[in-house]
Structures are given as C-alpha cells and as structure tokens.
Amino acid sequence: xxxxxxxxxxxxxxxxxxxxxxxxxxxxxxxxxxxxxxxxxxxxxxxxxxxxxxxxxxxxxxxxxxxxxxxxxxxxxxxxxxxxxxxxxxxxxxxxxxxxxxx
Amino acid sequence: xxxxxxxxxxxxxxxxxxxxxxxxxxxxxxxxxxxxxxxxxxxxxxxxxxxxxxxxxxxxxxxxxxxxxxxxxxxxxxxxxxxxxxxxxxxxxxxxxxxxxxxxxxxxxxxxxxxxxxxxxxxxxxxxxxxxxxxxxxxxxxxxxxxxxxxxxxxxxxxxxxxxxxxxxxxxxxxxxxxxxxxxxxxxxxxxxxxxxxxxxxxxxxxxxxxxxxxxxxxxxxxxxxxxxxxxxxxxxxxxxxxxxxxxxxxxxxxxxxxxxxxxxxxxxxxxxxxxxxxxxxxxxxxxxxxxxxxxxxxxxxxxxxxxxxx
Numbered sequence: 001x002x003x004x005x006x007x008x009x010x011x012x013x014x015x016x017x018x019x020x021x022x023x024x025x026x027x028x029x030x031x032x033x034x035x036x037x038x039x040x041x042x043x044x045x046x047x048x049x050x051x052x053x054x055x056x057x058x059x060x061x062x063x064x065x066x067x068x069x070x071x072x073x074x075x076x077x078x079x080x081x082x083x084x085x086x087x088x089x090x091x092x093x094x095x096x097x098x099x100x101x102x103x
Numbered sequence: 104x105x106x107x108x109x110x111x112x113x114x115x116x117x118x119x120x121x122x123x124x125x126x127x128x129x130x131x132x133x134x135x136x137x138x139x140x141x142x143x144x145x146x147x148x149x150x151x152x153x154x155x156x157x158x159x160x161x162x163x164x165x166x167x168x169x170x171x172x173x174x175x176x177x178x179x180x181x182x183x184x185x186x187x188x189x190x191x192x193x194x195x196x197x198x199x200x201x202x203x204x205x206x207x208x209x210x211x212x213x214x215x216x217x218x219x220x221x222x223x224x225x226x227x228x229x230x231x232x233x234x235x236x237x238x239x240x241x242x243x244x245x246x247x248x249x250x251x252x253x254x255x256x257x258x259x260x261x262x263x264x265x266x267x268x269x270x271x272x273x274x275x276x277x278x279x280x281x282x283x284x285x286x287x288x289x290x291x292x293x294x295x296x297x298x299x300x301x302x303x304x305x306x307x308x309x310x311x312x313x314x315x316x317x318x319x320x321x322x323x324x325x326x327x328x329x330x331x332x333x334x335x336x337x338x339x340x341x342x343x344x345x346x347x348x349x350x351x352x353x354x355x356x357x358x359x360x361x362x363x364x365x366x367x368x369x370x371x372x373x374x375x376x377x378x379x380x381x382x383x384x385x386x387x388x389x390x391x392x393x394x395x396x397x398x399x400x401x402x403x404x405x406x407x408x409x410x411x412x413x414x
Contacts, residue, residue, distance in 0.1 A: 018209070021249050035181045038245075039189060040207075049197050050189035051207055052217075052279060054247045055181070060271045063249035065242075067209050074188070078180035 018091050019065040020073060024056045026100035030081035033057055034100060037074040038064050048072075063093075075100055127336075127374060127384040130293040130303050136388070182327045194330045195411050201332075201369055202381075203413035205281075210242025212281030212413075216364055217244075218324060219408030221276040222317045223260050225355075226401050230260040233354040234276065234404070241349060244279035260355075260402065264314065274316060284412065286348040287366060291392065292338040292385030294374045300335040301325060304365050304409070307339065311361055312396030313405050321407055329409070332369035338382070339389045340364040340410075357401035361394045364408040381412060 024034050037053045051071075056062050068089050073096060075083040081100040122128055122138035129137055185192035195217040197204040203215045221234070235255040243250075248268045250256060256276055258268035266273045295303055301322065308318055329335075345362040353360055374384050 035184070037185070037188070048189060049207065050185070050191050051197060052245050053181075053185070054245055054277060056247050057271055057273060060273065061248040061269070062245065063243075063247075064245045065209050067207070076181075076184055 017065065017093060018068055018089055019063060019093050020087060020096055021063045021093055022096045022098050023061045024058060024075065024098045026058055026077065026081055027102065029102050030100050031077040031079045034075050034077050036062055036098060039072045040069060041072065121388060122386045127376065127386055128293045130295045130299060136293065179323050179327065193327065195328050198330065200414065203411050205413040208244055208281065210281045212242050213284035214282040214287055214366060214410050215413045216280050216282055216408045216410040219278055219364060219406050220317065220320060221404055221406045222314055223264055223266065224314055224403045225260050225263050227260060228263055230355060230402065232260055233257045235352045237350045237352050242281035244281065247277040248273060280349065282348055286344060287338065287340050288344055289338050289382040290385065291387040291389035292336060294334060294336040294385065296334060297329060297332060300337055300367065301329065303337060308363065308407055310396055311363060311394055313407065317405060317407060325409055329367065330369060332371060334370040334373055336368045336370065336374055336385055338366040338385060340366060341392050342394055343392045353404060355402050358404065359400040360404040362406045364410055366410045368412060
C-alpha cells in the first residue's frame with residue numbers, strides 16, 4: 001500500500017507544475033547575459049504573443065510555469081548569439097538546454 | 104463667501120496627507136502631492152515638453168531636481184530585439200482590455216507581479232543564505248534561477264552584493280507571480296502621468312534606500328515595459344501586504360527584507376471619480392506603511408516589483 005501512495009503523490013506533483021526548466025550556455029564569443037523569451041503563435045502564426053522574458057547569466061538557470069500548449073523558446077544576447085526551439089508541453093516539466101550559437 | 108470656502112478647501116487639501124471625500128491623490132514633480140476633484144491635465148506627457156514647462160514655471164525646482172537615474176536612457180539592447188520579434192513587447196505580458204490576459208498564465212490571483220527582483224547588501228564578503236517562499240502553493244509564473252523542490256534559492260552572498268547559486272553569479276534573484284487581489288490594498292496611493300508614475304516609484308525606492316543597481320534596473324526595465332497609457336494610479340504594496348500574502352524566510356542572521364510592489368492601474372484619460380473604476384481611486388497617503396530606509400542590518404535583502412491587474 002505504501003509504494004502505491006508514494007506513486008500517487010508524485011504524479012499529483014507533476015500535474016500541478018507544468019512548464020520549462022532551462023539552463024543557459026554560450027561560447028566565449030557570446031556576451032555574458034542572455035535574454036530568454038517565451039512566446040506562442042496564435043491563429044496559424046498570424047499573431048505572436050510574448051508571455052514572459054527573463055535575463056539569465058551564462059551557466060544560469062530559469063523556470064517558466066506554463067499551461068500545456070505549443071510554445072516558442074528563444075534566447076539571445078547583445079552580440080547576436082541566438083537559440084530557438086519549439087516546445088510542446090503536456091502536463092509535465094520539460095528540461096531544455098539553451099545553448100546559444102554565434103550567427 | 105463661496106470663493107473663500109473653495110480656497111480654504113484647496114489649502115486644506117494641499118496641506119493634508121489624506122484627501123477629503125470625493126477627492127483623489129495625485130502627484131507631480133512641481134507641486135508634489137495634491138488632493139483634487141478633477142485631475143489637472145499636465146502640459147504634455149513627454150520629457151522635453153515637461154522640462155520646458157518646468158523651466159518656465161519653476162526654474163529653482165528644476166535646477167534642484169536630481170539628475171542621473173531620472174534622465175531618459177538609450178533603449179537597452181533587449182528592447183530593440185524584443186520590439187523586432189514581439190508585437191506586444193511594450194506590455195508587461197499578454198494584454199487585453201487594459202489588463203493582463205490571465206488565460207495565458209497558470210495559477211490563481213488577479214494581481215500579476217511581473218517582475219519582483221530581489222537584491223542584497225551585506226557587510227559580509229561571503230555568507231551562505233537560503234531564501235524560501237513558505238506559502239503552501241504559490242502561483243509562480245517564472246523564476247531565475249530556478250527554485251528547488253522546496254521553493255527555495257540556496258547559495259552564497261558574495262562580494263557583499265551579489266548572489267552565487269550553483270556556481271553562477273546573479274545580480275538579483277527574480278520571479279513573476281500571481282497574487283490574490285483581495286490581499287492587496289487599494290486605498291493608499293496616488294495617480295500621475297506615465298512619466299511621473301515612473302519618477303514617483305523611483306523616488307519611493309530611494310526613500311527606502313534601495314541600492315543603485317536596483318534603481319538602474321528598475322528604470323531600464325519599466326521605462327520599456329509599462330504600457331503607453333497617459334495616466335496610471337499607483338497602489339504600493341509594502342511588507343504590510345506582502346509578508347502575510349507571500350511569506351518568505353531568509354536563513355541569515357541579522358537580516359532585514361524590505362518589500363515594495365507597485366500595482367499600476369492604467370487610465371486612458373485623467374482619472375475621474377464619476378467614472379466606474381475597477382478599483383477605487385487612491386485617497387490616502389501610502390507613506391505611513393512605507394518601510395524605513397534608515398534602519399540598517401548586517402544583511403539587507405530588498406525587493407521591488409511592478410504589478411498589473413488581470414482578468
């Protein structure tokens with residue numbers, strides 16, 4: 001009975017917190033601080049909505065708490081280094097390694 | 104007789120901290136606080152026009168006005184990029200009907216605190232700390248760095264004024280969160296133009312002795328992210344409201360946590376008591392509840408944030 005109870009509790013925790021956990025990495029040729037942008041596209045890409053953005057230092061971490069859906073995770077710095085990934089979220093926390101590259 | 108009575112009323116309103124019935128508090132750099140029946144339209148909501156007006160009307164005041172942080176800054180790099188990619192970039196989040204559109208965010212609470220930043224000043228060059236949100240189920244929207252499974256940040260204060268968390272140095276700790284509207288106060292505050300709203304908040308932070316980096320970050324971020332409405336009413340939430348609503352425990356000796364969150368309610372025209380309002384127009388002075396900036400502790404955590412209502 002005890003293992004079943006533990007399993008139920010851990011499942012509930014996962015449901016209550018969906019989103020993205022990320023860590024930011026960039027080569028030395030990029031600038032230190034990175035802006036991480038989270039948006040979604042509506043109406044078959046006719047409208048783009050920025051939900052939130054956060055400044056993260058190199059090797060830093062961040063977390064976005066989100067409803068399930070299709071999102072666009074973008075990261076950039078002032079020297080033109082970039083990262084872009086589409087993230088499909090269900091009822092869980094997805095871990096993303098944000099590695100910028102020089103364009 | 105009627106004229107004398109009106110003059111006495113105006114004199115009383117200007118000298119008092121609380122406004123009379125059917126009045127609201129406003130603030131502008133020239134006259135400071137005033138209780139008014141009808142909001143006086145300023146010369147213009149732009150820096151150049153206001154400076155010209157201030158030079159004409161009150162040159163002494165203008166010369167004494169603090170420089171540095173209140174001057175307009177060049178666009179930060181991230182604003183140029185944000186404008187390029189996101190049509191709603193100059194809003195604090197997804198925006199609809201003069202408010203945050205809550206449909207796009209998880210959790211509960213009509214007050215969207217879109218960027219509380221936590222700064223530190225310590226006498227210690229290096230000091231371990233744990234910063235824990237102890238509410239049972241806070242409605243976070245985002246955090247930097249990520250919290251652990253106990254909703255805590257653990258690390259070291261280094262060089263007296265920076266955080267080190269998992270070997271990475273952060274200028275500040277950051278979170279976005281939804282808070283219950285019924286736990287916030289909407290009686291004390293003031294109304295002003297967009298520009299004067301920013302100046303008022305900066306001056307309020309100065310009175311609480313926020314560090315220079317906190318003021319610079321505040322101005323850089325909110326000059327860009329406060330939407331372009333002509334007027335705002337400001338409802339400051341200090342420790343008095345925030346400590347019971349979103350309790351925090353900091354595991355450092357001799358520590359003080361100063362909190363300030365400004366709920367901004369935009370207005371398309373001068374706030375008018377005769378118009379229906381989402382929340383009451385402010386009528387009382389918030390200074391009574393403003394945390395003191397004079398008392399010093401070994402380690403001072405200070406948090407600023409700006410919030411908007413959501414529906």
